[in-house]
Amino acid sequence: MIPKNIERRIRQHIQAKKHDFFAVVQPGFEDTALREIQHSGASLSNVKTTVGGIEFSSDIKDVWKLNFTSRCLTRILMRIMHFRAIYFEKFRERMESIPWELYLKPGYMPGFSVKCRHSRLYHTGRIKEECIKGIISHMESVYPAYPENHSLESGSQTVYIRFEDDICTISIDTSGEPLYRRGLRTHVTEAPLRETLASCILYEADVKKFDAVLDPMCGSGVIPLEGAYISKEIPAGLRRHFTFEDWPGHRVKTFDYFRRTAKERIKTSQDFTVYASDINEKAVEITRYNALNSEIAGDIHIDCADFFSLRRKDFPEDRLLIVTNPPYGGRISVTNITKLYRQIGEKIRGEFPGSLCAIIIPGANAEKALGISPIKRIPFVNGGIRVVLVIGSV
DSSP: OOOHHHHHHHIIIIISSOEEEEEEEOTTOHHHHHHHHHTSOOOOEEEEEETTEEEEEEOHHHHHHHHHHOSSEEEEEEEEEEEEOSSHHHHHHHHHHSOGGGTSOTTEEOEEEEEEESOSOOOHHHHHHHHHHHHHHHHHHHOTTOOSSOEEOTTTOEEEEEEETTEEEEEEESSSSOTTOOSOOOOOOSSOOOHHHHHHHHHHTTGGGOSEEEETTOTTTHHHHHHHHHHTTOOTTTTOOOGGGGSTTOOHHHHHHHHHHHHHTOOSSOSSEEEEEESOHHHHHHHHHHHHTSTTTTSEEEEEOOGGGOOGGGOOOSSEEEEEOOOOGGGSOHHHHHHHHHHHHHHHHHHOTTOEEEEEEOSHHHHHHHOOOOSEEEEEEETTEEEEEEEEEO
């Protein structure tokens, strides 16, 4: 039970005010995520993109909305404090000064993510220890009967501590598990794409301008699943829990109403048709299972087929978008990569003229072999491998 005086302070200082936030994004797709949140209906100010993220100011309700609806963001952090520290004593004093009772329930100890760069305080273990001592000291001053045994639930709530050039930034996570964990895909194939990356690619290809989307090397079906969800405007977080729901003073009824009304706005029909195929029978079985385990069961046409046997007449829609993540890295030998991408390019140009394609490519040789003039090129890292997303028409 939260004391009434603290509930009042939560309403005044957390719920009624705007705060600074940082949204973590797949590097290379910051502008994609920015366009998404700008069209989300959330009231944002002081918006700025940086490498791997977006800074903005907003109120907590809009951050609920972004966590719940965004298909591109990885997580959203609330900035709590920003200060210079070169001695542990001063660092602990700062930790003690933070009003932790506004973010943490009594007896609850969060997990910690600590990173240091070019700073005199660099021992991450010691920084974590001082932070824990600061939290306990502060909470004991607020709650006289503060429990001696503090539960450590690092998977539920995390405090982020970042030191760079002796400047410390303290943030608290609002999301919980990364937002690419939709609560949908339970089976995966080797080297699957993250859901957030799949959606970023679909948005960059302007998916809603097409009548159909085809992934002919679908693996576990991440791209088609995300495409089907986009086509029916189903919120990305419909099935999952968020850390802000565990904050003291969280307005359960308000958020439940928001979740319920968002669910009522889901479209009953698709904006475009989604096709998924793969030569690997196991991959097709996994895609079917993942589709059946979701709100878009029956909305994806799934088939076991070799990409090189597909024909344009099998897809009657006028405007076709081909989006795929072909094998590369450990899934195929280096000597065969160039040959594979040359064959993919020849197949698309010969069988699917007039279509737009968005393909992930591992390196300049494979891109040259593909032979498709890019409208867009977005370099990024996927699974530790430098790749480029090439979007082009044929």
